[in-house]
Amino acid sequence: MSTNTVEATPRRDRPFSWQNLGKTIAGGYVPLLLATMVVFVPLLWMMLSSLKAPGEIVTTNLTWLPKSPSFQNYADAASTVPFARFFLNSVIVTVIGSTIKCVLAVFTAYALVFVRFPFKRVIFLLILVALMVPPQVSVLPNYVLIAGMGGLNTYWGIILPGLGTAFGTFLLRQHFLTLPPAILESAEIDGAGHWRKLWKIVVPVSVPSIATVALVTIVSEWNEYIWPLIVTDHPDMMTLPVGLTQLVNSDGSTQNWGMLMAGAVIVLLPILLIFAALQRYIVSGLTQGSVTG
Amino acid sequence: MGRLGTSNAQTSRAPVHRPPISTPKNRRWNRRTRRDAWVFAAFAAPNVLLILLFTYRPLVTNFYYSTLDWTLGAATATSVGLGNYVEFFTSPDASSVLGVTAIFTITTVGGAMMLGLLVALALNQRLKGTTFARAVVFAPYVLSGVGVGLVWLFIFDPTYGVLSWMLRTVGQASPQWVNDPKLALLMVIIVYVWKNLGYCAVVYLAGLQSIPTQLLEAAALDGASSLRRFTSVVLPLLSPTTFFLLITSLLSSLQAFDIIRIMTPSGNGTSTLIFDSYLQAFGSYNRAGYSAAISVVLFAGLLVMTAVQLRFVERKVHYS
Numbered sequence: 001m002s003t004n005t006v007e008a009t010p011r012r013d014r015p016f017s018w019q020n021l022g023k024t025i026a027g028g029y030v031p032l033l034l035a036t037m038v039v040f041v042p043l044l045w046m047m048l049s050s051l052k053a054p055g056e057i058v059t060t061n062l063t064w065l066p067k068s069p070s071f072q073n074y075a076d077a078a079s080t081v082p083f084a085r086f087f088l089n090s091v092i093v094t095v096i097g098s099t100i101k102c103v104l105a106v107f108t109a110y111a112l113v114f115v116r117f118p119f120k121r122v123i124f125l126l127i128l129v130a131l132m133v134p135p136q137v138s139v140l141p142n143y144v145l146i147a148g149m150g151g152l153n154t155y156w157g158i159i160l161p162g163l164g165t166a167f168g169t170f171l172l173r174q175h176f177l178t179l180p181p182a183i184l185e186s187a188e189i190d191g192a193g194h195w196r197k198l199w200k201i202v203v204p205v206s207v208p209s210i211a212t213v214a215l216v217t218i219v220s221e222w223n224e225y226i227w228p229l230i231v232t233d234h235p236d237m238m239t240l241p242v243g244l245t246q247l248v249n250s251d252g253s254t255q256n257w258g259m260l261m262a263g264a265v266i267v268l269l270p271i272l273l274i275f276a277a278l279q280r281y282i283v284s285g286l287t288q289g290s291v292t293g
Numbered sequence: 294m295g296r297l298g299t300s301n302a303q304t305s306r307a308p309v310h311r312p313p314i315s316t317p318k319n320r321r322w323n324r325r326t327r328r329d330a331w332v333f334a335a336f337a338a339p340n341v342l343l344i345l346l347f348t349y350r351p352l353v354t355n356f357y358y359s360t361l362d363w364t365l366g367a368a369t370a371t372s373v374g375l376g377n378y379v380e381f382f383t384s385p386d387a388s389s390v391l392g393v394t395a396i397f398t399i400t401t402v403g404g405a406m407m408l409g410l411l412v413a414l415a416l417n418q419r420l421k422g423t424t425f426a427r428a429v430v431f432a433p434y435v436l437s438g439v440g441v442g443l444v445w446l447f448i449f450d451p452t453y454g455v456l457s458w459m460l461r462t463v464g465q466a467s468p469q470w471v472n473d474p475k476l477a478l479l480m481v482i483i484v485y486v487w488k489n490l491g492y493c494a495v496v497y498l499a500g501l502q503s504i505p506t507q508l509l510e511a512a513a514l515d516g517a518s519s520l521r522r523f524t525s526v527v528l529p530l531l532s533p534t535t536f537f538l539l540i541t542s543l544l545s546s547l548q549a550f551d552i553i554r555i556m557t558p559s560g561n562g563t564s565t566l567i568f569d570s571y572l573q574a575f576g577s578y579n580r581a582g583y584s585a586a587i588s589v590v591l592f593a594g595l596l597v598m599t600a601v602q603l604r605f606v607e608r609k610v611h612y613s
Binding site: 031032036039045108112116118123126130136138139222225226230245257260265268272279286 | 330340342343344346347351352358412415416420423425426431434435437438440445446447448453492494495544547548550554558567571574575581584585588592595
């Protein structure tokens with residue numbers, strides 16, 4: 001019998017070959033599926049529960065699918081607290097906050113990379129260190145300052161203290177440093193000033209990086225909790241995460257879970273959808289600095 | 294006066310002592326560099342000023358507040374020197390706060406990193422669907438801690454939750470979970486690990502993928518078992534990634550707030566430093582000075598870790 005060359009080839013690299021099928025499923029897909037389910041099932045459970053009727057939630061006989069899916073829980077939440085207003089506040093704070101932050105980051109990063117200035121390194125160091133100062137530590141002094149300026153229960157009071165952006169500046173600076181200086185020099189020879197160079201060259205070629213900063217900023221603004229919690233106590237000015245706190249019974253007694261799951265869906269779903277569409281950019285922004293050289 | 298007047302070389306024709314040629318220092322400040330300085334100021338000042346006002350100023354102010362006996366909202370405060378710190382480090386409540394912080398930090402960091410590594414190993418295979426699985430596992434990291442906390446509160450509900458139902462089907466009574474001070478901390482830890490392990494997994498995955506395959510193949514040819522290859526080749530090569538994750542996870546774990554606050558609104562054996570600092574100032578106590586002292590303690594801890602991180606980064610730069 002002549003040796004069959006195909007059979008002689010090692011097959012360990014082919015996961016679905018006959019010999020490897022069992023191993024692939026046990027060692028490959030089972031852990032993968034398990035990890036995916038652990039994350040996915042609680043979120044699915046939340047979505048399904050939010051569509052259930054009260055009798056289906058407050059029961060000891062669990063069923064997965066709602067018998068007759070309805071948005072009653074969402075309506076209940078809206079009649080208990082100004083739910084639509086929370087959502088609107090969150091949108092306003094997120095849109096204004098992240099827009100300004102991105103603009104500030106672009107300007108600062110441009111200045112740090114392309115404008116000559118004697119104390120550039122000091123200022124960059126200042127921003128770098130600020131990156132490591134946790135915002136929670138500054139909560140009390142900022143509260144005293146903002147309250148003194150009459151900023152409690154105002155949009156600007158919620159937005160202003162978070163506006164300075166070390167993260168966005170740092171990330172964009174690192175990107176701007178990789179741009180070839182030649183294109184900027186040629187623009188300079190053509191007589192372009194900093195303003196033209198910024199908007200006609202640097203911004204257009206940096207759209208992916210700016211988008212990453214924008215996405216990460218949107219995610220963190222939307223999820224921001226401790227500061228809005230402290231600076232607002234009027235329901236009309238609360239953001240979604242703060243407003244949801246209002247729905248929870250502080251005494252730990254039986255909760256209206258249908259309503260709470262509706263609230264959870266409203267605060268989680270927008271970011272989940274953005275993430276599903278653009279996860280590559282968000283992941284690269286959030287794991288920035290992790291890649292070791 | 295006369296000297297001052299004559300020193301203005303541009304307008305007066307009086308004898309000039311200094312040569313009119315610009316020195317190198319002057320040349321640096323010619324028209325263009327001056328304009329650049331203005332542009333720099335206009336572009337960077339708003340951001341830098343905001344950072345100074347809302348990030349750096351609070352650090353200093355916090356130190357000052359921490360020396361005061363001061364009720365939040367009161368017009369007057371009395372100085373107590375280091376009294377707040379003495380009180381914090383001698384009171385039994387505080388030692389429990391430090392203990393809870395230590396338990397929470399160690400278990401969440403350890404749990405998320407170990408599970409993250411396991412998930413990363415599962416993801417680091419040439420199988421269909423790993424890209425999708427990676428996205429799913431990472432997703433909780435970007436979600437609102439408040440929303441995530443609510444979902445898990447429901448799952449953990451002693452009467453109507455999925456977990457109690459599962460326990461009932463195997464004939465066990467459900468514990469009171471969130472209402473039991475012994476279990477509340479465990480719950481909060483589980484949820485926090487769930488939310489963060491995807492981050493560790495994705496970072497570890499990047500580390501795994503940067504390991505040269507030749508090294509693993511060489512080890513395999515030498516007859517190393519897959520466990521041996523993992524402990525002797527993969528883990529050592531992952532050590533920079535592990536260190537990076539250790540530091541960033543420690544920092545973020547010490548700052549964990551939203552999950553703890555939504556699951557145990559007034560603390561139930563779950564008061565970490567950050568949460569206790571919040572409760573002291575904005576809970577029912579209104580003790581602003583004492584709260585500031587706690588946040589200074591927290592900041593000191595974070596500072597030490599940041600210093601360690603900077604040292605490490607510096608060393609790595611030298612070695613590469």
